[in-house]
Amino acid sequence: MPRIHRTAEVSSDAQIGEGTSIWNQAQVREGAIIGENCVLSKDVYVDFGVRIGNNVKIQNGVSVYHGVTLEDGVFVGPHVCFTNDKYPRAINPDGSLKGSDDWEVSATVIKYGAALGARSVILPGVTIGEWAMTAAGALVTHDVPPYGLVVGHPARLRGFVCPCGFRLQRDGEASDVVYTRCSKCGATIDIPMADWRKVQ
Ligand SMILES: CC(C)(COP(=O)(O)OP(=O)(O)OC[C@H]1O[C@@H](n2cnc3c(N)ncnc32)[C@H](O)[C@@H]1OP(=O)(O)O)[C@@H](O)C(=O)NCCC(=O)NCCS
Numbered sequence: 190m191p192r193i194h195r196t197a198e199v200s201s202d203a204q205i206g207e208g209t210s211i212w213n214q215a216q217v218r219e220g221a222i223i224g225e226n227c228v229l230s231k232d233v234y235v236d237f238g239v240r241i242g243n244n245v246k247i248q249n250g251v252s253v254y255h256g257v258t259l260e261d262g263v264f265v266g267p268h269v270c271f272t273n274d275k276y277p278r279a280i281n282p283d284g285s286l287k288g289s290d291d292w293e294v295s296a297t298v299i300k301y302g303a304a305l306g307a308r309s310v311i312l313p314g315v316t317i318g319e320w321a322m323t324a325a326g327a328l329v330t331h332d333v334p335p336y337g338l339v340v341g342h343p344a345r346l347r348g349f350v351c352p353c354g355f356r357l358q359r360d361g362e363a364s365d366v367v368y369t370r371c372s373k374c375g376a377t378i379d380i381p382m383a384d385w386r387k388v389q
């Protein structure tokens with residue numbers, strides 16, 4: 190059974206997986222599909238039709254808008270800001286109010302195991318790769334490769350991180366791959382040379 194706090198508002202048309210907890214004042218809209226063992230903290234908003242995988246943690250005050258997909262194991266830090274319309278306007282050129290059909294939504298995908306630091310802003314249409322990490326406050330305007338760590342305004346690729354969260358250090362290379370080892374747990378992970386060269 191999911192655990193749903195009495196102050197949360199969960200649509201009867203949403204699917205919530207076994208073991209998922211939905212905390213105070215959270216709202217889950219119609220057609221949303223949320224997997225098993227997730228935690229939706231206080232004041233989280235999940236828009237209509239959004240898909241969230243298993244074992245996803247979403248911290249306080251996050252709105253997951255239509256067009257955003259969170260795969261299994263994603264961490265969303267407090268007050269992360271997703272966006273879904275790159276060129277937003279409230280009104281049309283003639284001054285009339287835009288309706289939902291006038292809204293151009295781009296798909297944003299946060300892949301398996303990725304983590305978004307507190308108050309990151311994720312621009313529309315961005316894909317954040319498996320196990321990637323965005324620093325606290327990062328303004329993410331481009332796709333992030335798997336294991337990539339992006340930092341700053343606009344966010345730049347600064348290196349690569351292990352599934353445990355710590356930095357991967359270079360440990361040799363072949364023609365198309367950089368061999369790395371985790372500074373904390375010793376895991377070895379191969380990073381494609383093309384991605385490694387994007388570090389700034
Ligand atoms: C990006 C991050 C992973 C880097 O950790 P780290 O590798 O241990 O880096 P350090 O703390 O050694 O800092 C290295 C440099 O990056 C800078 N830096 C660290 N975090 C930064 C951030 N979020 N944005 C901009 N610069 C940052 C530091 O100021 C330092 O720069 P300096 O050498 O000029 O002083 C970490 O700082 C971070 O932002 N983690 C996310 C935390 C978070 O939001 N958690 C959410 C749950 S509460």
Ligand SMILES: [Zn+2]
Nearest residue numbers: 351353371374
């Ligand atoms: Zn590690």
